[in-house]
């Protein structure tokens with residue numbers, strides 16, 4: 001029996017502020033998953049810490065709410081242990097581009113088959129409004145009252161330069177585009193990064209819904225060819241508008257393809273080749 005959108009609804013309603021951009025992402029994800037024939041039990045959603053990272057508690061799939069910045073190591077470990085599951089990591093800009101950015105770079109070059117959705121609001125929402133790695137230059141926040149002295153990180157050029165085989169960006173208010181990109185990212189056989197503009201209506205009065213509605217342009221509608229890496233860099237660094245869409249997609253083989261023999265069966269199903277007693281003793285040594 002196939003799952004429908006309503007099956008992905010959780011009994012716990014999101015506790016995000018009314019108008020938070022994360023609602024759009026949750027709605028899009030709940031529509032995208034069944035549209036690529038996934039059942040609720042096929043999917044693991046893994047997060048770090050932040051308002052956005054509360055998302056696994058609001059969707060009826062398997063879920064893991066881990067440590068700040070640590071969603072990707074755990075999601076990759078999970079995927080390798082059971083590569084038959086679809087793994088979606090989610091979190092915020094602080095989580096993924098700040099404390100977790102080292103994991104992100106290595107996950108992108110490693111290329112394990114999973115999707116990473118970053119709800120990028122250019123602020124630390126949960127901790128009430130400090131500067132994040134994507135806060136604008138000279139932006140005034142609780143932690144930089146005289147203006148942010150640092151340049152914002154560009155997640156797209158970071159991804160393009162780190163070997164990521166699927167690089168996209170979307171505003172969470174554009175749910176149709178979001179669903180389309182999430183579907184393609186899930187079907188992509190490798191690591192897919194989707195940076196999403198997901199406004200924090202409470203602590204960021206600059207990167208607002210209005211701002212994105214007025215300024216974003218879909219590069220795929222403007223004729224961008226996602227197989228062209230150099231064009232992707234150009235689109236990711238444009239200053240005349242804010243670009244969204246699929247910037248780059250390559251057919252580089254994913255990590256699992258290099259371990260085909262080992263991963264014929266999920267790791268958890270491999271026989272250890274030792275007795276029950278030996279297994280218990282081994283576990284006791286590590287746990």
Ligand SMILES: Cc1ncc(C[n+]2csc(CCOP(=O)(O)OP(=O)(O)O)c2C)c(N)n1
Nearest residue numbers: 049050051052068092093094095124125126
């Ligand atoms: C190791 C560690 N450092 C700091 C924190 C405090 N902390 C919790 S969430 C967060 C930032 C959240 O920002 P972001 O990831 O952008 O998520 P948002 O709330 O904006 O969705 C911080 C600094 C923590 N929980 N753990």
Ligand code: SF4
Nearest residue numbers: 017020051125200201
């Ligand atoms: S504080 Fe900001 S990010 Fe957090 S729920 Fe409210 S609007 Fe969303």
Ligand SMILES: [Mg+2]
Nearest residue numbers: 092093123125
């Ligand atoms: Mg944030």
